[in-house]
Amino acid sequence: MKEKLNGKDLINIGIFSAIYFVIVFITAMLGMVPILYPMLTVICPLVGGVVYMLFLTRVKKFGMIWIMSILMGILMLISGMSWYALAIGVFSGLIADLIFKSGNYGSSVKGVLSHAVFSLWIFGNYLLFYLNHESYMKTREEMVGKEYVDKLNSLLPMWSWVVLLAATLIFGLIGGMMGKSMLKKHLSKAGIA
Amino acid sequence: MKIQFENVSFRYESRKTQESVRALDFTVNDGEFILICGSSGSGKSTVGRLINGLAPYFYKGELSGNVMLDGRSVREIPQAELAARIGSVFQNPRTQFFDTDSTGEMAFGCENMGYPPEEIGRRIKQTSAEFGIEELLDKKLFGMSGGEKQKIACGSIYAVDPDVYIFDEPSSNLDLTSIRELARIMKLLKNRGKTVILIEHRIYYAMELTDRIFYMESGTVKEIYSRPDFVKKPLSELHQMGLRTSSEELSQLLADRVGIRSDRGYVDVQQLSFSYRTTAAHQNKTLAIQDLRIPKGSIIALIGENGAGKSTFVKCMCGLEKCEKAVIADNGRKLSARQRLRDSYLVMQDVNHQLFSESVEGELLLSDPDISKEQIESILEMLDLGAFLQDHPMALSGGQKQRVAVASACAAHKKYLYLDEPTSGLDYKQMKNMSRMIRSIKENVSFVMIVTHDPEFIFECCDHIIELEKGSVKSTYPLDKNGQMKLCEHFMSRVIDGGRIVQQGKHNELMQKDGIYRTFVNDRKKAVSRKL
Amino acid sequence: MKGDQKRRSRPNVRSELLFLLAINGVLIGNVKPAVIFALVLFSGLLLCLFCRISTAAKYVLTYCLMFSAEHLLMLLPGISLFHFIIVISSVLRKFIPCFMVGCLILETTTPGNFLASMQRLHMPKVFSLPFAVVLRFFPTVKEDWHSIRSAMKLRGIGLSFGNVIAHPLRTVEYIIVPLLSSSIKIGDELSAAAIARGLGMERDRTSVYDVRFCIWDHLLMLAAAVFFVLITFV
CATH class of the missing domain: 3.40.50.300 (P-loop containing nucleotide triphosphate hydrolases)
Structure with a gap:
């Protein structure tokens, strides 16, 4: 039973996307210490969870999560992180939307699950490095010598992308759950959620 | 239609x-x-x-x-x-x-x-x-x-x-x-x-x-x-x-002012200068306050046109903006920006930005983790919030939220309380409540400064006026009989008739002409003399 | 010419986006440093012309600093730490030109202009409207963020290093809860006002903005082609 998205829904999507993106962006800026870079895929879902869960209380139609996911991808593209997040976001957003839809837009368990899948767009940014690994490393070789590059490579092996992917999903789950509890703690009492 | x-x-x-x-x-x-x-x-x-x-x-x-x-x-x-x-x-x-x-x-x-x-x-x-x-x-x-x-x-x-x-x-x-x-x-x-x-x-x-x-x-x-x-x-x-009362009827509100004190000393402000970097929002605005005496123990109204620098001044006083050369002293004791930040509180126009806890009680505990139950009760009692101890601040009405913000300031033992346009959108009763609340906490703080352009509210609860114009202090005076007349003149200094500026000019000029202004001033003088 | 159909003498968001896509290759492959530098300067020029000079200067200088730092460190004896900094810096600085163009888009595109431009591209409203709202909302979130930060400072829970390290989650909570409540309230008021003025899905909107391509768009598209070739093939 597809209800069409109306103006109010679209504005809601825009507002929550803006908030989610700003919060994620600020968190990323704060954690911009290069050592923490892989950790961003962990921190961002944790922080964004509450925004997403609140958004879900206003989503009652198909497409809202999907569009938000695509918007995140576009915003990533514009902020200079290339189009990988967008490419992932198109698929992960659709799946996240379907997950939440399957619970008839009311199940909080499905909501948390959908956040885990939704968060994959953050992982998309790392694909930028993994898929272009060779060309990156070649330049670095010229700068710091093959030996050091080999050392770095051993620190961050190629299969680590699986770890990051899993971490994104897991912390997406945790973030969703934390978001749900924060919603209960604050915003339901305040009558907003 | x-x-x-x-x-x-x-x-x-x-x-x-x-x-x-x-x-x-x-x-x-x-x-x-x-x-x-x-x-x-x-x-x-x-x-x-x-x-x-x-x-x-x-x-x-x-x-x-x-x-x-x-x-x-x-x-x-x-x-x-x-x-x-x-x-x-x-x-x-x-x-x-x-x-x-x-x-x-x-x-x-x-x-x-x-x-x-x-x-x-x-x-x-x-x-x-x-x-x-x-x-x-x-x-x-x-x-x-x-x-x-x-x-x-x-x-x-x-x-x-x-x-x-x-x-x-x-x-x-x-x-x-x-x-x-x-x-x-x-x-x-x-x-x-x-x-x-x-x-x-x-x-x-x-x-x-x-x-x-x-x-x-x-x-x-x-x-x-x-x-x-x-x-x-x-x-x-x-x-x-x-x-709400109109500015024209303000003369009916003039009253004897009790409680204007000058015995608690002053907070002196010198060489406070600040200028915004040129962005779209603040073009070339500068603040230059040379010598200002703020009487302690009073409720001060900070008035002036939009763009005169009121909000900026308050932010500098709170220590939220850096004004290095400023010398601000409380009865001679110099206050650094850090000290002012610690001792000041600003109730903002959008109170939603300053409530952080999941209950009113939590909000007070945030201000002072060691606060005792009795202290919490007495603060809430004073501000008429006793019934809302466990309520979430965001579930309260606008006026109640403002009171919670003030309560948190009291709990944090703040000395200097600032309020930015607290009466926007309030009806008469709410405005009176606000004024009552401010008067009741007057004794708990060194001074209360309110940025406002609400003349009725000023008459209700303030004892002192500081007027800013284009970034510097135009005048400052207590709201005794003369002060009240002066304030009325300020709000009436551009007389309207159906929205057009009909009479503009200095007091003396306008008194010469036959018109609304002269009639008003005379009426007011009569009203004031009646009250005495 | 006020109030007439608005002809802005700046590139339209469509050509800006095209340029951004064209130069994305800089992040992927091995691009000659000279080309990247030319790109940074060109982006800086765009920012100077259509945005603020201070912004342009900020980014161009950062790039130059990072580049010089790397090459200085390369001259010094090879300690692990130096190698690490060189690698990180050389990776991060490649993001700068794309980031600059992104800044240009976000700062100079108004929601109304965006809607009109996207309608020209026949982009469905389900995408263009939310994004226009994002453009509208960013400055508001920025304002709220400053306000909340001030409030936090006054309460002693500000974003100092100590606070963030000691209680990270609580600090995040302090930021998010007021930000969310405030944003929702604003969002509701914004929606109500927009709907009451006829914003809807049914009709095609017209626009007071003239979004036809002007000389700047053609120049920008030319530059996009040039840089694309330089990035990919040189």
């Missing part, structure tokens, strides 16, 4: 227990100017929403009865047509614009209607000429003052040229000059024969345009007055209805 309400009741979905309006039954004729007044919560805004269709299309709820526009039920008119025939201007200038550019915003309504671009351009030109806002075109909305934004909002509706205009408390966030300009726009609408519905607490600025006044209480229209009957009402009765 003729508007008819036939036994209309509406209950918001979110408030399942209570109907917002009940059994509304009245007619508004084409071309009438109706004022709807009443205390907060009386259902005034809902009436506006029922006409422009936002209830129940946007604000979901149960509607019974019929709202008829020219004989057709609102339920049957598509939202697009409603938007074309009914224009709405809302309370908050900050949140009602969609575009970030003023011309784009003026065009927004027309663009939604699908008018051809040349037509839109023509309408914008005509509107800006009639409103006198040509200089505001092609500018960034984020840099404009509240009054300017509100004018653009009106212009945006005017360009669509609807039959009905609904204004929902449009003057709430505006200073006196902007309110007068708003009144001028409303006069224009009246002259063009538009139907206007004005929902307001401040009635004086459009009183001469009003045909009928609807007084609402608890969701029903208690009384409908014609203008001649209404203007006969005494001030006290208007206050009962939640309405």
Whole structure:
């Protein structure tokens, strides 16, 4: 039973996307210490969870999560992180939307699950490095010598992308759950959620 | 357009227990100017929403009865047509614009209607000429003052040229000059024969345009007055209805001031200078305060035109902005920016930004983790918040939130309390409560400084005035008898007649001429002498 | 020409987006440093012309600093730490030109202009409207963020290093809760006002903005082609 998205829904999507993106962006800026870079895929879902869960209380139609996911991808593209997040976001957003839809837009368990899948767009940014690994490393070789590059490579092996992917999903789950509890703690009492 | 309400009741979905309006039954004729007044919560805004269709299309709820526009039920008119025939201007200038550019915003309504671009351009030109806002075109909305934004909002509706205009408390966030300009726009609408519905607490600025006044209480229209009957009402009765006094009637409020003390010493401010980097919002504004004495133990009103630097001054005093060269001393003891930050508190215009906990109790604990239960109780008692100990701050009303913010300041043992426009949008009773609250905490802090352009409020609770103009101190004086006269003159220094500046000039000049000003000053002098 | 159909003498968001896509290759492959530098300068020029000079200067200088730092460190004896900094810096600085163009888009595109431009591209409203709202909302969130930060400072829970390290989650909570409540309230008021003025899905909107391509768009598209070739093939 597809209800069409109306103006109010679209504005809601825009507002929550803006908030989610700003919060994620600020968190990323704060954690911009290069050592923490892989950790961003962990921190961002944790922080964004509450925004997403609140958004879900206003989503009652198909497409809202999907569009938000695509918007995140576009915003990533514009902020200079290339189009990988967008490419992932198109698929992960659709799946996240379907997950939440399957619970008839009311199940909080499905909501948390959908956040885990939704968060994959953050992982998309790392694909930028993994898929272009060779060309990156070649330049670095010229700068710091093959030996050091080999050392770095051993620190961050190629299969680590699986770890990051899993971490994104897991912390997406945790973030969703934390978001749900924060919603209960604050915003339901305040009558907003 | 003729508007008819036939036994209309509406209950918001979110408030399942209570109907917002009940059994509304009245007619508004084409071309009438109706004022709807009443205390907060009386259902005034809902009436506006029922006409422009936002209830129940946007604000979901149960509607019974019929709202008829020219004989057709609102339920049957598509939202697009409603938007074309009914224009709405809302309370908050900050949140009602969609575009970030003023011309784009003026065009927004027309663009939604699908008018051809040349037509839109023509309408914008005509509107800006009639409103006198040509200089505001092609500018960034984020840099404009509240009054300017509100004018653009009106212009945006005017360009669509609807039959009905609904204004929902449009003057709430505006200073006196902007309110007068708003009144001028409303006069224009009246002259063009538009139907206007004005929902307001401040009635004086459009009183001469009003045909009928609807007084609402608890969701029903208690009384409908014609203008001649209404203007006969005494001030006290208007206050009962939640309405605010006009600046012209301020003379009736003059009172003996108890509690002006000069024995607690002073906070001295010297060489406070600050200038914003040139961004769209703050172009070349500088603050230069040379020598200022703030009397401790008093409630100070910080007044001045928009852009005079009031908010900036407060932020510098709080230590939120860096002003290195400033020397601020409390009875001789110098205060660094860090100390001031620790000892100051600012209740902002948007109180939502400063409440962080999940309960009022939590909010106080945040200020002082070691606070005792008795202290919590006494603070809440003083501020009339005893019943809300466990409530979430965000669930409270605006006025209650402000009190929670003040409570948190007390719990944190703050010495200098600042408030930024605390009475925007408050009706009479709420304003009195606010003033009572501030007077009750006067003893707990070193001073209270309130940025405000609400003359009634100043008379209610302040004892001292600091006036800023273009970034420096124009004058500062206590609100004794002379001070009160001076304040009245300040608010009356531009006399209006139907929105136009009729008499402008210095006190002495105006006293020579025969006119409203002289009559007013003489009346006031008589009033003051009567009170003594 | 005020109030007439607006002809802005700056590139339209469509050509800006095209340029951004064209130069994305800089992040992927091995691009000659000279080309990247030319790109940074060109982006700086765009920012100077259509945005603020201070912004342009900020980014161009940062790039130059990072580049010089790397090459200085390369001259010094090879300690692990230096190698690490060189690698990180050389990776991060490649993001700067794209970031600059992104800044240009976000700062100079108004929601109304965006809607009109996207309608020209026949982009469905389900995408263009939310994004226009994002553009509208960013400055508001920025304002709120400053306000909340001030409030936090006054309460002693500000964003100091100590606070963030000691109680990270609580600090995040302090920021998010007021930000969310405030944003929701603003969002509701914004939606109500937009709907009451006829914003909807049904009709095609017209626009007072003239979004036809002007000379700047053609120049920008040419530059996009040039840089694309330089990045990919040189």
